[in-house]
Amino acid sequence: MPGHPFDDAIELESTEAKGVLRGHTSPEWANMVGPFGGVTAAALLRAVQLQPDRTGDPVALTVNFAAPVLDGVFDIAAKPVRTNRTNQHWLIELWQDGEIRTNATAVFGLRRDTWSDTERLRPSVPEPEDIAPTGLPGTVVWAGHYDMRYVEGGIPGDGHGPAGSSTTTLWARDRRGRALDFPSLTALSDIFYPRVFLRRGAPSPAGTISLTTYFHADGDELASAGGDFVLCRARAHRFSRGYFDHSAEIWSRSGDLLVTTHQVVYFKT
Numbered sequence: 001m002p003g004h005p006f007d008d009a010i011e012l013e014s015t016e017a018k019g020v021l022r023g024h025t026s027p028e029w030a031n032m033v034g035p036f037g038g039v040t041a042a043a044l045l046r047a048v049q050l051q052p053d054r055t056g057d058p059v060a061l062t063v064n065f066a067a068p069v070l071d072g073v074f075d076i077a078a079k080p081v082r083t084n085r086t087n088q089h090w091l092i093e094l095w096q097d098g099e100i101r102t103n104a105t106a107v108f109g110l111r112r113d114t115w116s117d118t119e120r121l122r123p124s125v126p127e128p129e130d131i132a133p134t135g136l137p138g139t140v141v142w143a144g145h146y147d148m149r150y151v152e153g154g155i156p157g158d159g160h161g162p163a164g165s166s167t168t169t170l171w172a173r174d175r176r177g178r179a180l181d182f183p184s185l186t187a188l189s190d191i192f193y194p195r196v197f198l199r200r201g202a203p204s205p206a207g208t209i210s211l212t213t214y215f216h217a218d219g220d221e222l223a224s225a226g227g228d229f230v231l232c233r234a235r236a237h238r239f240s241r242g243y244f245d246h247s248a249e250i251w252s253r254s255g256d257l258l259v260t261t262h263q264v265v266y267f268k269t
Contacts, residue, residue: 004176004178005026005028005029005145005176006029006039006042006145006174006178006183006184006187007178008026008028009025009026009028009029009035009039009042009043010023010039010042010043010046010183011023011024012043012046012047012050012076015075017077019051019077019078019079020075020076020077020078021047021050021075021076021078022073022074022075022076023043023073023074023075023076024072024073024074025069025070025071025072025074026039027071027141028141028142028145029141029142029145030141030142031140031141031142032139032140033068033207034068034069034070034071035069035071035142036142036187036190037063037065037190037208037211038142038186038187038188038189038190038191039142039187040063040065040069040094040102041061041063041104041186041187041189041190041211041213042183042184042186042187043076043094043183044061044063044076044078044092044094044102044104044106045058045061045106045182045183045186046183047076047078047092048078048090048092048106048108049182049183051078051080053080053083054080054088054108055083055087055088055108055109055110056086056087056088056108056109056110056111057108057109057111057182057215057218057219058106058107058108058182058186058215059087059107059108059109059214059215060106060107060212060213060214060215061104061105061106061107061186061212061213061215062104062105062106062210062211062212062213063102063103063104063210063211063212064102064103064104064209064210065101065102065207065208065209065210065211066100066101066102066103067099067100067101067102068101069094069096069101069102070096070097070101072096073096074094074095074096074101075094075095075096076092076093076094076095077092077093077095078090078091078092079091079092086109086110086112087107087108087109087110088107088108088109089105089106089107090105090106090107090108091103091104091105092104092105092106111218118256118257120249120257122231122251122255122257123169123231123233123251125151125169125171125231126151128149128171128173128229131149131150131151131171132149133147133148133149134148134149134150134154134170135147135148136148136155136193137155144175145174145175145176146172146173146174146175146191147172147173147174147175147229148170148171148172148191149170149171149172149229150168150169150170151169151170151171152167152168152169153165153166153167153168153169153170153198154168154170155193155197155198155203156197156198156201156202156203160201160202161201162199162200162201163198163199163201165198165235166195166196166198166199166234166235166236166246167233167234167235168192168193168195168198168232168233168234168235169231169232169233170191170231170232170233171229171230171231171232172188172191172229172230172232173227173228173229173230174227177227178227179222179223179225179226179227180222180225180226180227180230180258181219181222182215182222185213185215185217185222185250185258185259186213188230188232188250188259189211189213189248189250189259189261190208190211190261190263191232192232192234192246192248194206194207194265194267195234195235195236195239195244195246195265196236196239196244196265196267196269199236199239200269204267204268204269205267205268206265206266206267206268207265207266208263208264208265209243209263209264209265209266210263210264211261211262211263212261212262212263213259213260213261214259214260214261215258215259216256216257216258216259216260217252217256217257217258217259221252221256221258222258224252224254224256225252225253225254225256225258228252228253229253230250230251230252230253230258231250231251231252231253232248232249232250232251233248233249234246234247234248235247235248239267242266242267242268243264243265243266243267244264244265244267245262245263245264245265246262246263246265247260247261247262248260248261248262248263249261
C-alpha cells in the first residue's frame with residue numbers, strides 16, 4: 001500500500017556500501033523513548049528482505065535493543081554469515097553516529113511441504129465486532145495506527161489495582177486496512193505493553209531488551225489473513241530483580257498460528 005505510514009517508516013534506500021541501507025525514523029511511530037520497537041524490528045527484517053542474495057522468507061528474528069534509537073537517519077548493515085540448502089543466517093546492525101544502537105540475527109528459509117500440526121489451540125474469545133474499540137493512551141503515538149480491542153488485560157487506568165495475572169488478550173488490525181506481511185507481523189509481535197504495568201496496576205519505567213519472533217506462516221497464509229483482525233495474547237513467566245520475560249502468540253481469525261514471540265524486559269519500581 002504505497003504511502004502507508006508503516007511503509008514510509010520502514011522505507012530503506014541503497015548506499016555505496018555493500019549490504020548497507022539507510023532509513024529515517026518517523027515521528028508517527030514514536031514511543032515513550034525513541035521509536036516503537038516493533039517498527040525498528042520491522043526495518044531490520046526489511047533490510048534483509050531487500051538484499052539481493054537473500055534466500056527464502058523469515059523463520060526467526062532476534063532483536064537486541066542495545067541503546068535507544070535517536071530521531072533521524074540510521075544505517076542498517078545486513079550480512080549473511082552462512083547459507084545452507086534450505087536456510088540462511090544473517091547478522092544485522094543498526095548504526096547511528098558511529099555507534100550500534102540495535103543488533104539482530106535472522107534466519108530465512110525455504111519452506112517445504114511436510115507433515116504439520118498445531119498443538120496449541122487458538123483461545124476461544126468473542127469476535128472483535130462484539131468488543132468495543134479500546135487501545136493505549138494517546139500519548140503512545142504509534143498505537144494510534146492500530147485498531148485494538150481488548151478481550152482481557154487492558155492497560156490499567158485510574159482506580160485499577162494490581163492484577164493477579166499478567167495475561168492480555170486482544171484483537172488488533174491496521175486502522176487503514178493494510179494487509180499483513182512479514183514486516184507488519186514483526187511489528188505486531190511487539191504490540192503488548194509491559195506486563196509489569198498490569199501486575200502492579202500502574203505504569204512504571206520499563207523497556208524491551210531483547211525480542212525474538214518465530215514465524216510459522218508462509219506468504220499464502222499471510223495473504224489469506226489480509227487486513228483482518230488478528231488475535232494476540234501475551235503472558236509473563238517471572239518478575240525478578242529488575243527483569244521479566246513474556247511469551248506471546250498471534251493468530252489469524254481463521255485459526256492459523258502466525259507467530260510466537262518471546263521477550264525480556266527491564267523494569268523499575
